[in-house]
Amino acid sequence: MSTFKSNVFEICDRVAEEFPGWEFKSGQFVNKTLKHSDLVVHMGFGFKQGTTAVVPSISIDNKRANKLTKQLLGFGRDTSLVNMMSISHLLTHWPRHLPLIPTIVDDKDVFLEFAKRTGADASGVLSLTESYELFRGVLKDAIWFIGSHYDLSSEQALLNALPPKYTTRHEKSPYDQLESQKGIEYCIARVLLGDFEFPLQYQSDGFKTIFPKRTDELESVIAALPRLKERYARTGQVI
Incomplete structure (x- = not known):
């Protein structure tokens, strides 16, 4: 039996199929075509009672850096991580009418009626059908950002070019690399x-x-x- 979560993941699967080298697994878009590093777009899903926020981020997971981190600290971690909210002014495929953290809901009509009765914020609420364009826009923007802010020509070039250089959307989102x-x-x-x-x-x-x-x-x-x-x-x- 399908669930809200499985329906969201199915839509993400469909989006990933449009982009060569990308797949959707464990709640994130992943590209494993490079030998030295994985490219990842985390979606930041948090499923609760037929809803989930979307808080995407971009990460580069260099395999040797991850291995060394585990050896030295006891756990692995992203080699580079960029929260897409902090670069929202650079994104061209994110739907402009949406807030920085939109919400996907299982039943939009029921949610809007509840919001009307309780005064809850219903801005940025999307149905499952509407979420397709959002997910597609997130991945397109992430692919652009990775291609324009990281040097993927070799492992050494990638590491040498870190951290990625970019402007943030305002002073309250500091450059934190x-x-x-x-x-x-x-x-x-x-x-x-x-x-x-x-x-x-x-x-x-x-x-x-x-x-x-x-x-x-x-x-x-x-x-x-x-x-x-x-x-x-x-x-x-x-x-």
Whole structure:
């Protein structure tokens, strides 16, 4: 028996079929055509009582960076992550009448009637049928952003060109590519390239960030630098 969630995923499957190299699995669009990295568009679904918000983000999952992160920190993480809300002004296929976080509902008529009676916000509410164009627009915008803000010509080129450079939609959405966990992942990307000085620079008081640095994670990376540096000198790789 179909459910609201399975119906949403079926629509996403149909969208993915339009774009060579892409598939939809586990709530996200994924492209695995590169040997060194996976391209991912997370949809940010949160299913509850026949509704789900759509909060998409774009990530690059470099396989060696993920492996090194697991070795040093005990868990994997996206090598690069961009919330699509923060770049909404750059998107050309996102339906302009929709708010930054639209909602898909199983029964729009029932939802609108409930909103009318209770005064609930019904702006940006889409039916399953209407969600198709939204999902298609999200993927088209994400593919454009990946192609124009990342160098996918080789693994080294990708890592060297990090972090992606872009403007955010306003000052309340700060450029955060060197903040918190993203800063740690950039340190790991630099280590993969043989740059063992950057994590030390990032740790220093002279390197200013908007949000507090993840000092425990940073210390784990820095503690591993001597052995990683020695391995790099022997083999030309840290992993």
